[in-house]
Amino acid sequence: MEEFFQQLTNGLAVGGIYALIALGYTMVYGVLKLINFAHGDLFTIGSYLGLTLLTSLFLSDRLGPGAGIVVLALMVMGLVALVGALLERVAYRPLRHSPRLSAVVSALGASIFFSNTLMLIYGARFQVYPQGILPKTAIDLFGLYVPLVRVLILGASVVMMIALYAFIQKTKIGTAIRAAAIDQDAARLMGIDVNRVILMVFLIGPALGGAAGLMVGLHYGQINFTMGWVYGLKAFTAAILGGIGNIPGAMVGGILLGVIEALGAAYLSIAWKDAIAFGVLIFILIVRPTGLLGERVAEKV
Amino acid sequence: MTEKRFLVYGGVAALLAVCPLFLNAYWTDVLNSIGLYAALGLSLNLIVGHAGLFNLGHAAFYAVGAYTAAILNTKFHIPILALMPLCGLTAGLFALLIARPIIHLRGDYLCIVTIGVGEIVRIALINNVFGITGGANGIFGIARPSLMGWVIRRPQEFFYLIWAFVALTVFLFHRLENSRFGRALNYLREDETAAEGSGIDTAHYKLMAFVLGAAWAGMVGNIYAAKMTIIAPESFSFWESVVMFTLIILGGSGSIPGVLLGAFLIVGLPEVFRGFTNARMMVFGAAMIAMMIFRTGGILPARPRRYELLKEEAAEEST
Amino acid sequence: MSLLSLRRVTKSFGGLTAVHSVSFEVDSGTIVGLIGPNGAGKTTVFNLITGIYRPDQGEILFNNTSLLRLPTHRIIALGIGRTFQTIRLFQNLTVLENVLAGCHCRMRCGAVSAMLGLARHRKEEKKAIEQAMNALAFVGLEKSALQQAKNLSYGNQRLLEVARALATEPKLLILDEPAGGMNEQETAALIDLIRKIQEQGVTVLLIEHDMNLVMRVCEKIVVLEYGSKIAEGSPPEIKANPRVIEAYLGTEED
Numbered sequence: 001m002e003e004f005f006q007q008l009t010n011g012l013a014v015g016g017i018y019a020l021i022a023l024g025y026t027m028v029y030g031v032l033k034l035i036n037f038a039h040g041d042l043f044t045i046g047s048y049l050g051l052t053l054l055t056s057l058f059l060s061d062r063l064g065p066g067a068g069i070v071v072l073a074l075m076v077m078g079l080v081a082l083v084g085a086l087l088e089r090v091a092y093r094p095l096r097h098s099p100r101l102s103a104v105v106s107a108l109g110a111s112i113f114f115s116n117t118l119m120l121i122y123g124a125r126f127q128v129y130p131q132g133i134l135p136k137t138a139i140d141l142f143g144l145y146v147p148l149v150r151v152l153i154l155g156a157s158v159v160m161m162i163a164l165y166a167f168i169q170k171t172k173i174g175t176a177i178r179a180a181a182i183d184q185d186a187a188r189l190m191g192i193d194v195n196r197v198i199l200m201v202f203l204i205g206p207a208l209g210g211a212a213g214l215m216v217g218l219h220y221g222q223i224n225f226t227m228g229w230v231y232g233l234k235a236f237t238a239a240i241l242g243g244i245g246n247i248p249g250a251m252v253g254g255i256l257l258g259v260i261e262a263l264g265a266a267y268l269s270i271a272w273k274d275a276i277a278f279g280v281l282i283f284i285l286i287v288r289p290t291g292l293l294g295e296r297v298a299e300k301v
Numbered sequence: 302m303t304e305k306r307f308l309v310y311g312g313v314a315a316l317l318a319v320c321p322l323f324l325n326a327y328w329t330d331v332l333n334s335i336g337l338y339a340a341l342g343l344s345l346n347l348i349v350g351h352a353g354l355f356n357l358g359h360a361a362f363y364a365v366g367a368y369t370a371a372i373l374n375t376k377f378h379i380p381i382l383a384l385m386p387l388c389g390l391t392a393g394l395f396a397l398l399i400a401r402p403i404i405h406l407r408g409d410y411l412c413i414v415t416i417g418v419g420e421i422v423r424i425a426l427i428n429n430v431f432g433i434t435g436g437a438n439g440i441f442g443i444a445r446p447s448l449m450g451w452v453i454r455r456p457q458e459f460f461y462l463i464w465a466f467v468a469l470t471v472f473l474f475h476r477l478e479n480s481r482f483g484r485a486l487n488y489l490r491e492d493e494t495a496a497e498g499s500g501i502d503t504a505h506y507k508l509m510a511f512v513l514g515a516a517w518a519g520m521v522g523n524i525y526a527a528k529m530t531i532i533a534p535e536s537f538s539f540w541e542s543v544v545m546f547t548l549i550i551l552g553g554s555g556s557i558p559g560v561l562l563g564a565f566l567i568v569g570l571p572e573v574f575r576g577f578t579n580a581r582m583m584v585f586g587a588a589m590i591a592m593m594i595f596r597t598g599g600i601l602p603a604r605p606r607r608y609e610l611l612k613e614e615a616a617e618e619s620t
Numbered sequence: 621m622s623l624l625s626l627r628r629v630t631k632s633f634g635g636l637t638a639v640h641s642v643s644f645e646v647d648s649g650t651i652v653g654l655i656g657p658n659g660a661g662k663t664t665v666f667n668l669i670t671g672i673y674r675p676d677q678g679e680i681l682f683n684n685t686s687l688l689r690l691p692t693h694r695i696i697a698l699g700i701g702r703t704f705q706t707i708r709l710f711q712n713l714t715v716l717e718n719v720l721a722g723c724h725c726r727m728r729c730g731a732v733s734a735m736l737g738l739a740r741h742r743k744e745e746k747k748a749i750e751q752a753m754n755a756l757a758f759v760g761l762e763k764s765a766l767q768q769a770k771n772l773s774y775g776n777q778r779l780l781e782v783a784r785a786l787a788t789e790p791k792l793l794i795l796d797e798p799a800g801g802m803n804e805q806e807t808a809a810l811i812d813l814i815r816k817i818q819e820q821g822v823t824v825l826l827i828e829h830d831m832n833l834v835m836r837v838c839e840k841i842v843v844l845e846y847g848s849k850i851a852e853g854s855p856p857e858i859k860a861n862p863r864v865i866e867a868y869l870g871t872e873e874d
Binding site: 034035090094098100101102103105106107108109111112113114115116117119142229233236246269272274275278281282285286289294 | 356390402403418427547580582587590
């Protein structure tokens with residue numbers, strides 16, 4: 001039972017990370033109907049930027065561990081958001097009226113470009129996050145000792161998701177994003193600046209992905225330039241699982257996938273851990289391509 | 302025009318044929334790699350270039366062919382080149398099995414699923430599935446191939462084997478392009494609903510594009526296993542699929558000369574400019590974006606097919 | 621005798637009933653028009669006939685064969701050719717290749733005989749090109765055979781769609797707004813073309829907004845409104861039908 005709860009909390013923490021990345025996929029897909037293949041690499045950029053800032057600015061020495069991490073996270077999110085906006089401007093905007101698959105190729109090109117640029121800068125080997133940034137304590141949850149990092153990751157991702165949800169539901173620009181996702185042309189006719197909406201989506205999604213990258217660095221302690229596409233693929237699976245284009249769906253899908261994967265790895269086979277997520281992806285796309293919370297849309301002929 | 306094309310192909314072939322006489326073993330081996338990727342690119346081009354189905358898991362079919370050859374050669378000592386048709390068959394059947402349930406998925410979803418399939422195959426190979434793939438270390442001790450009693454061992458000898466296979470592929474696929482089958486793949490790439498509404502069984506042709514492309518990759522896998530005498534899962538990673546895909550997009554999707562050029566660029570160029578080796582995928586990634594914005598068809602885009610018309614006026618009109 | 625018959629065909633999307641219990645017959649050798657205000661469900665009826673949508677209820681018979689379980693390409697092969705309301709050509713391929721798509725279902729050679737270059741493959745190709753050129757000549761596009769389809773004028777793109785549909789050797793040709801976007805001169809030529817198609821023994825079912833064209837070529841007209849059939853009859857009967865007049869005056873101001 002102890003083992004089960006440890007795996008469950010681990011799955012919830014990893015699921016929170018998946019959910020944060022999945023939000024980027026699902027928001028871009030909602031507005032542009034494009035799978036942003038480079039999103040996983042934005043996540044990787046976040047983790048490398050986190051490492052660089054961590055080792056060069058000594059934020060936790062200056063501000064204390066708590067405030068240090070928060071400032072670090074905000075810096076990473078801001079920088080990755082800028083990269084995301086740049087990506088949209090350079091690689092996607094010129095192709096907005098081209099055939100869909102042109103944009104997909106461009107996205108793949110951007111993904112290859114980002115990951116290999118990281119390799120050139122940081123090298124092909126695993127990079128190690130400095131130890132002792134977060135105290136290696138475990139906290140007592142109803143008699144179970146859960147590592148602090150896990151609790152913090154899950155807590156932070158839940159806070160960010162709630163904030164995003166409130167932003168999307170309550171603010172004017174959030175309403176504009178929802179409107180553009182339903183019908184871009186109608187939104188434009190209603191006076192919504194669709195370019196601004198797309199820019200917002202490419203700022204928010206990458207910011208969340210960058211935060212997830214930092215979390216992975218803090219959680220696992222080591223990062224690699226190719227990890228983006230595995231995490232990206234899993235987060236995309238999470239987005240599909242919840243119903244692509246659906247923001248609460250991405251959150252539910254992410255957490256669910258994290259738990260499925262953790263429990264599957266523990267009780268079925270650790271060697272097949274990655275295959276479990278891809279198996280879920282294929283299964284969902286065959287059986288219910290609209291995901292758990294998605295709606296079926298008829299294609300007009 | 303047709304004579305000119307014939308001359309270009311003949312010239313390139315003649316130039317290539319004498320290369321091993323002047324090049325050392327290292328550079329001949331580079332040409333061998335280019336040849337393998339060219340053949341793989343041509344097989345994937347049926348799926349990506351002609352049918353417009355984005356497949357980023359082609360390495361899986363390549364792997365099935367290579368492992369079929371390696372397992373049957375090391376366990377039952379069957380001459381490896383004799384296994385080539387069987388390697389094509391297993392890879393083709395595997396593709397049929399995999400593609401059938403997913404083939405109706407729309408472009409980008411299909412692309413994602415093929416990535417997933419490619420990874421599952423690689424993980425299965427690492428985990429020594431059925432106890433016959435040798436796990437992460439792979440399979441070694443594959444016997445050297447021989448043709449009519451002549452053992453193929455040196456890079457120069459492999460050069461002729463590989464490039465003869467490429468030449469055969471070009472010849473057969475050129476004919477395929479200019480046929481009912483080849484056109485059907487293009488129709489479904491251009492507009493699936495219109496193709497179906499013109500009486501074309503689109504599901505069948507999508508499947509056949511996958512099966513034929515996979516079968517060809519399986520045969521290339523056989524040659525690869527014969528050349529290396531040792532194969533491991535890492536040779537069939539996601540990045541292999543990415544390289545095959547990229548060379549098609551940059552060279553010219555749906556265009557045989559384009560794919561050949563793409564193979565030379567992506568595999569050959571980094572060898573010529575050694576400092577470029579690490580940066581190559583970064584440059585090619587950026588080139589893919591630029592290509593989609595400025596020149597969608599690739600460096601050597603596919604050209605319209607030529608038809609011999611009975612009415613001469615129509616031919617004049619087109620020029 | 622009736623070539624095509626729809627019996628109480630119903631189709632809804634979500635909660636919206638697009639086609640409600642529609643029945644009509646198309647007799648062999650005739651030209652039948654399907655008209656109605658925008659959103660009346662005309663194109664949906666075409667998509668139901670050609671198997672792009674499946675009816676929720678009802679029966680569709682072609683030559684006494686039920687079409688309900690057949691995929692679209694099989695329905696085309698049975699002898700129903702169609703064009704699309706929004707032009708759906710293979711834009712980047714040549715005009716000839718667009719028509720060869722229609723020939724596809726009457727050809728047999730596959731990948732292997734093409735790769736081996738068998739004589740029967742070459743013979744079949746030659747015959748198909750000849751037939752495709754005939755279809756192009758029939759609509760008057762033979763001179764543009766080697767151009768890319770996207771370079772044709774709008775009216776000629778519509779004609780190319782007709783040629784592609786004719787190349788499937790249909791018994792019934794379904795035209796979805798064939799005169800859409802055509803000028804007066806082109807429409808007049810189209811009327812002649814439709815009559816010429818009929819003379820070849822092909823039955824025609826068409827959707828059209830151009831009432832002049834419909835009244836001039838159709839022998840029978842079926843009128844839909846809000847997914848239901850409100851009238852059926854000869855052009856003079858339809859012109860005099862009060863429900864049809866109301867339906868049109870009620871929705872089309874200009």
